[in-house]
Amino acid sequence: MNIALKIIIGFIALLHTYILYFEMFAWTTKGKKVFSSFPKDLFEPTKAMAANQGLYNGFLAAGLIWTFFITNLEWQHNIALFFLCCVAIAGIYGALTIEKKILFVQTIPASLGIILLLL
Numbered sequence: 001m002n003i004a005l006k007i008i009i010g011f012i013a014l015l016h017t018y019i020l021y022f023e024m025f026a027w028t029t030k031g032k033k034v035f036s037s038f039p040k041d042l043f044e045p046t047k048a049m050a051a052n053q054g055l056y057n058g059f060l061a062a063g064l065i066w067t068f069f070i071t072n073l074e075w076q077h078n079i080a081l082f083f084l085c086c087v088a089i090a091g092i093y094g095a096l097t098i099e100k101k102i103l104f105v106q107t108i109p110a111s112l113g114i115i116l117l118l119l
Helices: 003-024 030-034 047-069 073-097 101-118
Strands: none
Touching: 003 030, 003 047, 003 073, 003 101, 047 073, 073 101
16 A cells, blocks of 8 residues: 555544544533534434434544554555445535535545555
């Protein structure tokens, strides 16, 4: 895996670790700043749902971090491709259903990683 790809995967993994944090532990504080278009009165009632979403983002981060420890290059490539595709698809869905900026925050970096991986 080249250095540019490792940087992108590391960035995406850190981003999803951050998303895990604010969705699981800071939904009613940090979440209000991140999702400013979401009605303020719904943050408390949706706290458990957001924590569940955060957990899924943690799984995406864990999968991407895992790629740094895989020594078999074919498996490293396949696992990285799988998790980058998961992030890209989640970003597309989020952009269509929640906020357009999710496309730029999640999908574009993941797509760049996929392109670098396939080159």
